[in-house]
Structures are given as C-alpha cells and as structure tokens.
Amino acid sequence: MTDFKHIALVANIQLPEIVDSLKRLITFLTESGYQVLLEQKTAELVGDSQLPVFDSDSLETSVDLIIVVGGDGSMLSAVRSLVRYDIPLLGVNRGRLGFLTDILPDEMESQMKRVLAGEFILSSRFLLDVSISRKGTVIGTGAALNDVVLHPGKSVRMMEFELYIDGQFVYSQCSDGLIVSTPTGSTAYALSGGGPIMHPNLDAIVLVPMNPHTLSSRPIVVGGKSDIEIRVGSRNELHPLVTCDGQTDLQSEPGDIIQIHKKARQVQLIHPVAHNFYETCRTKLGWGSRLGIDERTSDRINRLVN
Incomplete structure (x- = not known):
C-alpha cells in the first residue's frame, strides 16, 4: 500500500488556484521520481504536458494512488466514477470546507512527502x-x-x-x-x-x-x-x-x-497521519476549542473540588 510508484492526478474545475496547485504537484512528483498520469480533463487544464493520459480500462493495473485536486465536490465526483477500482484516493484542498480533501495548499509538498513515505491514515467509506x-x-x-x-x-x-x-x-x-x-x-x-x-x-x-x-x-x-x-x-x-x-x-x-x-464496494480515502475527525469538525464547523487549562492547573482544581 505504501509503494506508490504510479500516481494519477484528477481535477475538473478550471480555476487559477487549482491549475497552479496541479503544476506544483506535477513538478514535485516528477522530480521525486514518481510516474505521473493525468485524467483527460486534467491534462487539458495543465496544457502543454508530455505526461501520459490514463486509460480507465487499465487504471486498476497501472495506478497505485489517485490524487484529487479541488474541493469536496471534486472528490465526490471522483469517488463515484472511480469506486469500482481498488485504488486509494487522496485530496488536495482547493475548495472551501475540505472534509474530504485534507492536504493544505501551503504545505502541499511537505504533507505529500510524508504521505508518500507511508505516514498516513487509511479510511474506508461506503457509498x-x-x-x-x-x-x-x-x-x-x-x-x-x-x-x-x-x-x-x-x-x-x-x-x-x-x-x-x-x-x-x-x-x-x-x-x-x-x-x-x-x-x-x-x-x-x-x-x-x-x-x-x-x-x-x-x-x-x-x-x-x-x-x-x-x-x-x-x-x-x-x-x-x-x-x-x-x-x-x-x-x-x-x-x-x-x-x-x-x-x-x-x-x-x-x-x-x-x-x-x-454499495458492495467501498472507497479507500487517505488522510495525513495527523488527521483527526473531531479537530476537523472544530475547524470547519466553528466548534469551541479548549479552555487553555494546563494539567497542573487542572490537578489543583480537582484537589480543591474534592
């Protein structure tokens, strides 16, 4: 699972920030020695690219990881069309909420490096x-x-x-x-x-x-x-x-x-190793954070109460 040699990139929204992230990601992956393949619409977004466009008929045998660049909507679309393949998906967040796309644009290279080195959490989701x-x-x-x-x-x-x-x-x-x-x-x-x-x-x-x-x-x-x-x-x-x-x-x-x-077949989503569902809820939904009480103060309060 951690031997990601062939990586497919998917993006279907023509926005400057997404195209920029795609080009950065391609540069990082190719310079790191990975074989990069592009989905047809993604290849059109990138423009003059010499990278191969993957064939959906041979996708399961030619790709080890699929990276979706965009928001949760892009990931939803990708999951529905790719769930029939037993290939894990990883999301780079260029949208708003980002419950399904975890990689942050400002930390894309560093987070991607850790994930590709095997530091990630695998989550099974059913449709x-x-x-x-x-x-x-x-x-x-x-x-x-x-x-x-x-x-x-x-x-x-x-x-x-x-x-x-x-x-x-x-x-x-x-x-x-x-x-x-x-x-x-x-x-x-x-x-x-x-x-x-x-x-x-x-x-x-x-x-x-x-x-x-x-x-x-x-x-x-x-x-x-x-x-x-x-x-x-x-x-x-x-x-x-x-x-x-x-x-x-x-x-x-x-x-x-x-x-x-x-659905009988589930999809495998990859999250960075620091991924925490409750932290995501706090960040995305505006939940309250901790009150800032350290352990020593907490112990003193407990002694006084008891």
Missing part, C-alpha cells in the same frame, strides 16, 4: 446505491458518497411519500423531501437539515426529513445494511427529483419506487 422503478422496471440508477435526496426540484410545494425500512412500513409523510445520508455525508446537507453528526467509521445510515408537516417527525439512524424504500405518493402533482451528492439528478414520477442500500 449508497439508488434505483428508481416504475411499474416493475428500473428506469434510473445512481450512487452517492454523501447523500441521496428526494426533493421537489424547483417547486416549493410539499410532496407525499411512504418510507419502508427492511420491508417494514415506517411512516407516510408530507414534507419537502427526505435526505438519506452516509456517515461521510452527515456533516453535509443532512447536518443543515437537523441531522446528527456521525463518525465516519460508523456502519449506519441517517434519514433526515426536510421540513415535515408534523412536529413529531425526526431524523432516524438505521443500520448500514438496511434496505430503504421510498414510495412516491400516487396523488402527487409533482415529479420529484432524486439527487446524488448534489451533483446528479434522477427524475421520478408519482407511483415510482425508490430503493436505497449500501
């Missing part, structure tokens, strides 16, 4: 598979690392649907929709909808109702192996959308059945 069936025929499929969201699209009207988990009826609901999130996605859209933050290591799925027309409807956390089924109300006048990771849309109609379950 969700979703399919939409209409009159017994599957009419659309998708996958998501963060979340699958049923919503009315551009309409502001509520929709009706029924929720089943492992074949058991849970409830019928009138709301703006439902967020079905992995632990990875619990700090994304599900969080803004009032859902709980889940540690990435949990084998669980959270279902967060969006503005339900009842005060008693609350987020539900279920096991990661649960089969989730949403039946779109046949009386709906809307044609709700099913959106994966906020990036790809599937159109549904009244009477459709939406099925969601854990």
Whole structure:
C-alpha cells in the first residue's frame, strides 16, 4: 500500500488556484521520481504536458494512488466514477470546507512527502446505491458518497411519500423531501437539515426529513445494511427529483419506487497521519476549542473540588 510508484492526478474545475496547485504537484512528483498520469480533463487544464493520459480500462493495473485536486465536490465526483477500482484516493484542498480533501495548499509538498513515505491514515467509506422503478422496471440508477435526496426540484410545494425500512412500513409523510445520508455525508446537507453528526467509521445510515408537516417527525439512524424504500405518493402533482451528492439528478414520477442500500464496494480515502475527525469538525464547523487549562492547573482544581 505504501509503494506508490504510479500516481494519477484528477481535477475538473478550471480555476487559477487549482491549475497552479496541479503544476506544483506535477513538478514535485516528477522530480521525486514518481510516474505521473493525468485524467483527460486534467491534462487539458495543465496544457502543454508530455505526461501520459490514463486509460480507465487499465487504471486498476497501472495506478497505485489517485490524487484529487479541488474541493469536496471534486472528490465526490471522483469517488463515484472511480469506486469500482481498488485504488486509494487522496485530496488536495482547493475548495472551501475540505472534509474530504485534507492536504493544505501551503504545505502541499511537505504533507505529500510524508504521505508518500507511508505516514498516513487509511479510511474506508461506503457509498449508497439508488434505483428508481416504475411499474416493475428500473428506469434510473445512481450512487452517492454523501447523500441521496428526494426533493421537489424547483417547486416549493410539499410532496407525499411512504418510507419502508427492511420491508417494514415506517411512516407516510408530507414534507419537502427526505435526505438519506452516509456517515461521510452527515456533516453535509443532512447536518443543515437537523441531522446528527456521525463518525465516519460508523456502519449506519441517517434519514433526515426536510421540513415535515408534523412536529413529531425526526431524523432516524438505521443500520448500514438496511434496505430503504421510498414510495412516491400516487396523488402527487409533482415529479420529484432524486439527487446524488448534489451533483446528479434522477427524475421520478408519482407511483415510482425508490430503493436505497449500501454499495458492495467501498472507497479507500487517505488522510495525513495527523488527521483527526473531531479537530476537523472544530475547524470547519466553528466548534469551541479548549479552555487553555494546563494539567497542573487542572490537578489543583480537582484537589480543591474534592
């Protein structure tokens, strides 16, 4: 796992800061003796590069590591398209939050050197598979690392649907929709909808109702192996959308059945050795830090209290 000889670079957003980081990264890797390959759009961003463009058909046998340069959106897109390969992914953060992309631009070379030397944490993350069936025929499929969201699209009207988990009826609901999130996605859209933050290591799925027309409807956390089924109300006048990771849309109609379950293959994300989930939450979400009490002062307080 630590023998990274062939490294593929992926970036799909044409921003000056991303192109600059790409060129710096290419220089660092090639001068360090690594074989660098580029994804097609990434090669176009770099411009006059003599580096080879990798072929997706032979990717699993020709690449040891994939580095994604961009924000969490870039990583989400890369994970969905590359999860079928057993290749770990590492992110260089050129976006905003950076829950999935850990390498800092100002420390890129030094952090990258440590990771490539084997100083890293490997994290397994599962995705969700979703399919939409209409009159017994599957009419659309998708996958998501963060979340699958049923919503009315551009309409502001509520929709009706029924929720089943492992074949058991849970409830019928009138709301703006439902967020079905992995632990990875619990700090994304599900969080803004009032859902709980889940540690990435949990084998669980959270279902967060969006503005339900009842005060008693609350987020539900279920096991990661649960089969989730949403039946779109046949009386709906809307044609709700099913959106994966906020990036790809599937159109549904009244009477459709939406099925969601854990994807069989997981993705391996690489983090720097100092990565700490709770520190990331403190930094990205603005949580309070320590009060600055050292151990000696803490011991004195404990003696006085006791």
